[in-house]
Amino acid sequence: MSSIKEKFNQISPSEFFYSNRDLAGFSNPTRSLYTAVREFVENALDACDQKGILPDVHLTIKAVDPDKPDPKPYILTVKDNGPGVDAKHIPLAFGTVLYGSKFGLKQARGMFGLGATMAILYGQITTNKPVIVKSSVDAKIQNQFEILLDIQKNKPIIVKHTEKEVAKKGLSVSICLEGDYSKAGNKIRDYVYETSLITPYATITFDDPKGQKFHHPRFVKDIPPPPTIIRPHPHGIDVERIRRMIVESQFEIPTIDDIMIEKVRKDLGLSKQSLSFTAIMAKAKKKWKNLSRQVRVVIALLSFLKMDFEKLSKIRIEDLDVPNKKLHYWDFGDSQSKTVDMDPESQYFKQLTNTVQGEPLTTFLTKRFQRIGPTTAVKFAEFAGFKPEKRMGTFTNQELVNLSDSLQKFDDFMAPDSSCLAPLGEEPLEKGIKKFFNPDFVAVVQRPASAYSGFPFIVEMGIAYGGDIKSGGPHVYRYANRIPLLYDEGSDVVLKVVNDTDWGRYKVKGDPPFIIVSHICSTRIPYKTAGKENVADRQEIERELRLGLQFLSRKLAAFMSKRGQAEMAKKRANLYAKYIPMIAEFCTELAGKKKQPNYKKILDELEPIETKPETKTVEEEKPIENK
Amino acid sequence: MKTNKEKAKEISKKAKEKQKSVLESLKNHGAKIYEDLENGRFPKFSIPSRSVGNIVYDKKLRQYILGNSNALRSAKNSAQLRSFTQLMWLAFFANRLTQEKKSSTLRDVYYSSQAFAIEFEDQSESDNIIVDLEAVTSRPREDFHIFPEERSSIFGDLNIEYTIPGYEGKKMNLSNHPDGYSIGPSLTTAELVDTSAEIVIAIEKGGLFTRFVEEQIDKKFKSIIINTGGQAPRSTRTLLKRLHDELGLPVIILTDGDVYGEHIAMVIKSGSANAAHLRELTVPDAKWVGVWATDIEKYKLPTIPMTESDIKRCYDLQKDPRYESGIWKKELEVFLRLKRKAELEAFAKYGLTNITDKYLPQKLELAKSL
Numbered sequence: 001m002s003s004i005k006e007k008f009n010q011i012s013p014s015e016f017f018y019s020n021r022d023l024a025g026f027s028n029p030t031r032s033l034y035t036a037v038r039e040f041v042e043n044a045l046d047a048c049d050q051k052g053i054l055p056d057v058h059l060t061i062k063a064v065d066p067d068k069p070d071p072k073p074y075i076l077t078v079k080d081n082g083p084g085v086d087a088k089h090i091p092l093a094f095g096t097v098l099y100g101s102k103f104g105l106k107q108a109r110g111m112f113g114l115g116a117t118m119a120i121l122y123g124q125i126t127t128n129k130p131v132i133v134k135s136s137v138d139a140k141i142q143n144q145f146e147i148l149l150d151i152q153k154n155k156p157i158i159v160k161h162t163e164k165e166v167a168k169k170g171l172s173v174s175i176c177l178e179g180d181y182s183k184a185g186n187k188i189r190d191y192v193y194e195t196s197l198i199t200p201y202a203t204i205t206f207d208d209p210k211g212q213k214f215h216h217p218r219f220v221k222d223i224p225p226p227p228t229i230i231r232p233h234p235h236g237i238d239v240e241r242i243r244r245m246i247v248e249s250q251f252e253i254p255t256i257d258d259i260m261i262e263k264v265r266k267d268l269g270l271s272k273q274s275l276s277f278t279a280i281m282a283k284a285k286k287k288w289k290n291l292s293r294q295v296r297v298v299i300a301l302l303s304f305l306k307m308d309f310e311k312l313s314k315i316r317i318e319d320l321d322v323p324n325k326k327l328h329y330w331d332f333g334d335s336q337s338k339t340v341d342m343d344p345e346s347q348y349f350k351q352l353t354n355t356v357q358g359e360p361l362t363t364f365l366t367k368r369f370q371r372i373g374p375t376t377a378v379k380f381a382e383f384a385g386f387k388p389e390k391r392m393g394t395f396t397n398q399e400l401v402n403l404s405d406s407l408q409k410f411d412d413f414m415a416p417d418s419s420c421l422a423p424l425g426e427e428p429l430e431k432g433i434k435k436f437f438n439p440d441f442v443a444v445v446q447r448p449a450s451a452y453s454g455f456p457f458i459v460e461m462g463i464a465y466g467g468d469i470k471s472g473g474p475h476v477y478r479y480a481n482r483i484p485l486l487y488d489e490g491s492d493v494v495l496k497v498v499n500d501t502d503w504g505r506y507k508v509k510g511d512p513p514f515i516i517v518s519h520i521c522s523t524r525i526p527y528k529t530a531g532k533e534n535v536a537d538r539q540e541i542e543r544e545l546r547l548g549l550q551f552l553s554r555k556l557a558a559f560m561s562k563r564g565q566a567e568m569a570k571k572r573a574n575l576y577a578k579y580i581p582m583i584a585e586f587c588t589e590l591a592g593k594k595k596q597p598n599y600k601k602i603l604d605e606l607e608p609i610e611t612k613p614e615t616k617t618v619e620e621e622k623p624i625e626n627k
Numbered sequence: 628m629k630t631n632k633e634k635a636k637e638i639s640k641k642a643k644e645k646q647k648s649v650l651e652s653l654k655n656h657g658a659k660i661y662e663d664l665e666n667g668r669f670p671k672f673s674i675p676s677r678s679v680g681n682i683v684y685d686k687k688l689r690q691y692i693l694g695n696s697n698a699l700r701s702a703k704n705s706a707q708l709r710s711f712t713q714l715m716w717l718a719f720f721a722n723r724l725t726q727e728k729k730s731s732t733l734r735d736v737y738y739s740s741q742a743f744a745i746e747f748e749d750q751s752e753s754d755n756i757i758v759d760l761e762a763v764t765s766r767p768r769e770d771f772h773i774f775p776e777e778r779s780s781i782f783g784d785l786n787i788e789y790t791i792p793g794y795e796g797k798k799m800n801l802s803n804h805p806d807g808y809s810i811g812p813s814l815t816t817a818e819l820v821d822t823s824a825e826i827v828i829a830i831e832k833g834g835l836f837t838r839f840v841e842e843q844i845d846k847k848f849k850s851i852i853i854n855t856g857g858q859a860p861r862s863t864r865t866l867l868k869r870l871h872d873e874l875g876l877p878v879i880i881l882t883d884g885d886v887y888g889e890h891i892a893m894v895i896k897s898g899s900a901n902a903a904h905l906r907e908l909t910v911p912d913a914k915w916v917g918v919w920a921t922d923i924e925k926y927k928l929p930t931i932p933m934t935e936s937d938i939k940r941c942y943d944l945q946k947d948p949r950y951e952s953g954i955w956k957k958e959l960e961v962f963l964r965l966k967r968k969a970e971l972e973a974f975a976k977y978g979l980t981n982i983t984d985k986y987l988p989q990k991l992e993l994a995k996s997l
Contacts (some may be wrong), residue, residue: 572705579712582745583702584664586712586719590657601667 015151024124025115027534029071032487033179034187036122037061038171039115041192042076045199047082047171049422052223055202056081059192061181063209072181073127076119079151079172084137094120094133094173095147095156109539116173121149123177130159134172142166181209186488190212194477194484198424198431198519201487219435220428231370233405233416236454242407245368246358246392254294256301256317261309267295275482277308304340305329322353358392361403371414380410404472416456418449421521423458424510433464433517440466440563443555444517447548452540456521459544463552464512465559473512474498480527480535487533494518496537497545506553514556518545554571576603642790642816646725649770656763660715669703670711675762675904682903684948689896689911691903693762699753709746713756714763716745720818721760721771728792730772731813733757760906769815769865779863780833782809782840783824783851785870787817805840807854812995815862819873825849826991827870829913831857831891835971835982848991851876859895864908867895871910878910879994881987884918884928885968886940889958897949915996916990919954920961923969926986929976930967945966954997 010171041057048055057080064073064615085093094117120131136142185208192206196216203224206214230239254260267290268283273616275283284291285301291299294555299563301317304327318328318337325342342349359367362377372380384406386399395403423446424432444462451457458605469475478485478494485492498516526536535541584599656672663670674697675681681694683792702711720739724731731739735751740746747753757768768774776964785801791813798820801808808814828850836854851870855863870876880895882888892915902908923930933941941963944950950959962968974982 522736575708576706579708580664580702582712582713582743583660583670586715587657587660587664587670589723590653590719591652591661592657593661597661597664598667599664602664602669605667 015154023572026118029126029178029180030183031077031128032119032122032177033061033074033181033184034191035115036076036119036175036177036179037078038186038191038483039119040076041195041204043116043173043481044078044080044082044171045195045202048080048202049223050226051080051083052226054218054221054223055199055204057202058205060205060207061179061188061209062207064176066209066554070182071178073129073176074179074181075174075176076123076179077172077174078337079170081168081170084135084171086137086167087135087143090133090135090143090145091147091156091158094131095144095149095158099548105453110481119177120147120175121151122151123175125151126178127176128174131172134174136166136169136171136475139167139169140165165601185210185612189324191210191484192216192597194479194486195482197432197436197477197517198479198482198484199429200424200435220431222428224422224425226427228419230417230420231368233451233454233456234365234369234372234410234413235416235451236456237369237404237407239404242400242404246364246395256298256312256315258313260294260298261313264295264298265309265544267291270458274310275308277302277306280308296351300351301327303346303348303455304342306340316619320352325349342624358394358561359384360389360391362388364392364394365471370417376412380406383410416451416454418456418458420477420523421449421456421458421484423460423521426460429460429517429519430460433462433515436468437464437469437515439464439515441556443552445548445551447544449546450540452526455522455524457520457525457541457544459541459548460517460519460521461548461552462517463514463549463556464517465508465512465556467513469513469515471511471513473514475515477515477517478516479519480525480532482519483532485533485535490534491528492534493537493542494520494535494545497542497549500546501549501553506557507564508556516549518547518548546618636890641818642795645770646728649725649764649766650722650966652764652766653718653725655874656718657722664877669701671699671701672763673697673699674759677758677762677904679900682900684897686948688909690898690906690909691900691974692906693903710756710759713740713745713747713753715739716743716760717753717756717760721773723766724772725770728772730774730791732774732776734776736773749864758901758904758981761902765904765906767861767865767902767905769812769862772812774815774862775860779810779856779860780836780854781810781814781851781866782807782836782853783822783845785822785824785851786820787814788820789813789817791816799937801851802845807836807840807852810853810860810863810866814864815865819869822851822874822876824851824876827851827853827867827876827878829853829855829859829863829867829878829880829895830971831855831880831888832971838979839983840981844983844987846984848987853893855895858891861902861908864895864910868908868910871912877994878913879883879991880913880915881917881971881990882915882970883970884920884923884973885933886937886944886959886962888918889915889955889962890940890944893955903980914994915954916994916997917986918969918971920958920965922986923962923965923967926974928969928973930965930969930973933962933966933968938963938966 016575026032030235037059041059044057045055046170060075062075062077064075096580122131130146130148133145133147134142141263142164144160144164146161148157148159149155150157150193174211189206189208193216196202196204200220201218203218204216208214244341255504268280268287270280270283281299288296290328302312305315306310307315314332316330316332318330325344327340327342329338329340330336331338336406342352362374365372365377365380366374381390384403386403425445426446430442433439433442433444442462442464444460447461449456449461451456476495476498478492503509503512520535520541525532526538526541527627528534528536580599580603588596658674660670675693676696676698677693682691684690684691700707700711700714702708716838717736720736733754735748736757737747737750739755747756761768762772779800782805783801787799787801789795789797789799794813799808799817802951824845826848828839828844828848830839830852833854833856836852839845839852845852853863853867859867867878871878878895880892882891892913892971895910896913896915897911898905898909919929922928941959945959950956971982974986977985
């Protein structure tokens with residue numbers, strides 16, 4: 001028994017991730033280098049986003065020994081102009097797993113800052129070199145740390161700590177890790193390129209190990225509003241969450257039965273003694289600090305009932321009416337309901353008010369969930385079949401299940417608050433697409449916020465056609481929370497929706513030069529794997545993607561048909577201009593004439609002939625169904 | 628008797644008249660297009676439809692002809708503009724050929740188009756336009772000096788006089804060369820002066836043609852021998868028709884003993900669907916004397932099994948109105964029963980000259996009763 005317990009204690013979070021690093025995308029030198037880049041760049045961008053700083057991120061990868069064949073050690077450095085990390089947090093933030101500032105219900109690129117620590121851990125186990133963190137929060141002093149991780153204890157080991165004067169705020173993290181740039185290079189360059197498309201307000205620079213520089217300056221000056229932390233939406237809640245929310249707010253009044261009384265006796269150290277009320281209270285006062293919450297509540301009740309244990313075992317608490325300062329109980333001996341007044345000045349009264357049966361259902365809903373007003377709360381209570389004033393503490397397990405079910409089913413809640421989300425916005429997205437692809441046609445759309453399992457999400461999409469885009473499309477650029485997803489596109493929900501689309505119906509044929517940009521923002525992206533490269537096909541998300549894509553496809557179809565008509569008209573005009581003079585030439589000789597006939601007249605007349613079928617086709621175009 | 632000089636004059640006059648009428652026809656079509664353009668109209672003309680639905684067998688004429696359905700080809704229709712122009716060019720080119728009395732092959736036409744920036748995808752496209760011109764003018768392309776590449780030949784006592792430029796009035800006897808004379812434009816258009824022959828024997832195969840010449844079939848049976856080289860080319864069919872019509876010679880046809888041989892004979896007799904717009908290519912009185920399916924059994928010829936496509940062809944022909952009666956019907960049925968075929972060369976089983984010594988005389992005799 002004891003040995004099992006000992007073993008259990010030995011597995012620290014870092015130990016766990018050390019042995020399961022595949023889960024986080026550190027399966028081989030190629031993938032690891034790419035994942036490490038991602039984690040640091042995303043942390044840098046997140047840090048800037050939170051503080052509304054226009055990011056300036058500099059990524060450098062350098063081979064330790066360039067002549068060695070891949071895989072080999074590389075030094076990866078990511079430098080930003082963000083707020084930096086306070087010196088006292090640095091060892092824990094970079095030397096422990098599961099330490100970070102990203103806990104809360106709002107959109108961020110990463111969760112929990114886990115990935116960066118994983119990268120540091122991976123670097124340490126492959127090269128045995130410490131992570132070097134340089135941080136300045138005030139643009140005056142820069143703290144410089146060299147840190148190793150004690151994997152077994154999940155604790156940082158500070159190798160070196162120095163201070164330096166600087167003129168700029170920001171954070172620089174540098175690790176040495178085994179990687180394979182010859183294989184990962186393409187992906188990393190794609191990653192940097194695609195990141196700059198979805199983060200148009202950031203300047204991203206990448207110095208690669210071969211001496212090449214990839215510089216993507218910002219082309220948008222406004223940073224989208226940072227997301228806020230929000231309360232949960234009722235559609236995204238389950239029984240366990242409700243239970244926790246109730247516990248967070250109050251405690252139940254314990255049932256005072258024989259077992260409870262026995263417990264109180266024991267805790268007061270009165271095992272067999274039978275004491276008077278006064279003696280009990282005196283004893284309780286003495287032991288107060290060591291008493292559990294439950295026992296304290298019983299003592300508090302006792303203080304108003306003024307009973308000894310003997311008497312106490314013969315009553316049942318009926319109601320604790322805090323507003324009227326009355327305590328109702330049923331006396332078995334007299335078989336009648338009795339009431340005592342409670343002194344609001346008593347410290348025990350306070351104990352009880354904290355422990356009352358909790359908020360009424362309506363208050364619970366309006367206070368703890370987002371976007372529920374009193375009217376909706378009452379309506380919901382009626383829908384769910386609960387009294388609006390029913391207190392949360394009185395819900396039985398089954399009632400909680402019913403409540404949770406009803407919360408899912410009730411349709412009159414407002415759509416989830418999307419203030420916790422940070423979509424890029426239609427305008428910057430369109431600007432980005434235009435800058436990157438110089439297309440002949442572009443259309444973007446931001447769908448209204450929706451929710452899956454209570455997590456709000458927003459789908460943004462763009463379509464572009466022609467221009468600098470290569471043929472063989474559609475090429476799909478997938479993003480989730482401003483992260484480009486480069487691996488595992490085969491099983492992604494976006495690809496599924498794109499592949500389900502009958503492009504012929506939208507007049508897109510052959511090997512079209514067109515791209516689709518898809519951005520899903522959510523407080524929780526339903527990734528299929530821990531590697532965070534593909535999004536699962538949740539029905540709600542699939543639907544939003546489909547509607548967004550259909551909207552854009554219709555616009556594309558209109559463009560294509562216009563373009564097709566213009567091309568056709570031009571082609572036809574060229575055809576006449578080419579052949580009619582030939583016909584004139586041949587028939588002149590055939591007819592034995594000297595002068596060619598005046599065919600210019602019919603060529604001039606062609607104009608009205610061309611426009612006729614064009615207007616007709618526009619009329620014929622039927623709107624494509626929405627679903 | 629007319630003198631040679633008078634005859635030559637007559638020949639030259641005849642040729643000139645034909646040329647004149649061809650040119651006239653082309654000029655009329657050209658003038659109509661010219662007028663349309665001059666008046667600001669998109670030129671158009673109607674062209675007999677050559678689709679399968681418009682080809683019917685005319686029992687009176689004993690050949691395939693086009694029905695009454697016409698298609699309108701207009702320069703206004705952008706889909707037809709290209710073929711419209713191609714046809715105009717071809718008329719223009721034919722006009723020059725006819726005026727200058729120069730002949731040209733189908734392949735020549737295809738390549739000549741490139742000098743005028745007229746695009747043809749391939750020769751079959753230009754061939755098709757040539758057939759269009761034939762259909763519009765109701766004249767065979769030979770009238771426009773466009774000839775197929777020659778591949779068939781003729782041998783026998785036949786005097787001709789050339790009408791082609793540079794050879795006008797020049798005479799030739801077609802038994803002077805033991806390999807035979809190839810049937811080209813100059814022969815097709817030559818004047819047929821006189822002959823001692825009493826019959827024309829058309830043979831499907833070159834090998835047998837040589838054997839016939841060696842065995843002096845021309846003398847033994849007073850005949851002109853023609854090698855059709857498989858399906859008879861149009862120039863050969865023209866010549867056969869002229870030999871029959873102008874010299875009054877009966878035509879008999881010898882083919883391999885298979886369904887294709889039977890059809891070679893039928894095309895000589897009543898034309899092909901491809902040339903249904905023309906009426907100068909058939910010899911309705913021509914007689915097919917073999918090798919019949921029944922001969923295979925009668926002469927106990929060595930055979931080879933029919934292929935699936937042979938059998939399919941039999942069933943196809945059974946739907947053709949020309950195969951509804953007589954030996955045509957009967958032989959098809961026997962082919963289908965035997966499911967075997969035999970070549971002309973099969974007679975070699977009984978000796979190299981067996982076909983000329985035994986089979987041919989019997990068949991010539993039989994032909995008289997057909």
